[in-house]
Amino acid sequence: MTASPGAAGRAAEERPRRKHKTGGTAGARTLASTFAGYFVLVFFALVFLYPFVIQIANSLKTEPDAAAHPLSPVPGPLTFAAYERVFLGTDLPLWLGNSVLVTIVLTVGRIFLDSLAGYALARLRFRGRAALFSAIVAVMAVPGVVLFIPKFLVLNQLGLYDSYTALILPVIADAAGVFIMKQFFESIPVSVEEAARIDGAGVFRTFWSVVLPMARPALITLTIISFQSAWNEFPHTLVAVQSPELFTLPRGLADLVSGSLGKGTQYPLKLGGAVLATIPVAVLFVIFQRYFVRGANEGAEKG
Secondary structure (H helix, E strand, O other), rough: OOOOOHHHHHHHHHHHHHHHHHHHHHHHHHHHHHHHHHHHHHHHHHHHHHHHHHHHHHHHOOHHHHHHHHOOOOOOOOOOOHHHHHHHHOOOOHHHHHHHHHHHHHHHHHHHHHHHHHHHHHHHOOOOOHHHHHHHHHHHHOOHHHHHHHHHHHHHOOOOOOOOHHHHHHHHHOOOHHHHHHHHHHHHOHHHHHHHHHHHOOOHHHHHHHHHHHHHHHHHHHHHHHHHHHHOOHHHHHOOOOOOHHHHHHHHHHHHHHHOOOOOOHHHHHHHHHHHHHHHHHHHHHHHHHHHHHHHHHHHOOO
């Protein structure tokens, strides 16, 4: 039994319609899933950004307005009195100078020492290398609060307490940085170093002139992490110094939060200082963001 020509024609016409309807449904589903994904991303972005908006808004409010409407993102009236008082009525310039000095020394020291240690653990063969690396990894699992009393006792016994040396020396190298550099150096082909040694380069010259430039993504990552860690370091300052002239920015802001300037909430003053402390890290991350992301992607690909 054969279908009539008219029936065959109608079937041929309906077939593209069904395909078009199926394609349209799939496109609508894709569009809906994309919209839902962007909605979720925007929602969580607002959730994470809103505290910073509140921080900036309250720093631009008057004291009564901040106390009455602390969660309002619109200052009324707008005033910069809190920033003026932070600069003129506190030791912020001194804290800022101490933080800049300590952060620069710590960042440079960590980059250099962590790179040296990471390269030694990745390339040099010596007795106890595996045990030393295991100890470094174990240090990463130790809570920092456990070391407060030992740090204080050691610094006090060596006569370093309440000095710039106490702020810098105990934290000038960190286990996390050594781990990051070791893992990256192991991803670099050994043949590159062998070629340098054939040309007469020693171990340090090979590390400094050949391997280290190739580790640029890891170095940028380590720079951002070290700068942020050193700039925001607060617990270590509690056991390292007690003189106000040695306070760094986090320690000084903690002094403000404790109410050293008088009574009242003083939200604009405290949050204004917090905004000023946030700016350097935010600027650094914005400048090096693409290198940071690129380094993470390259590390993932090499891993």
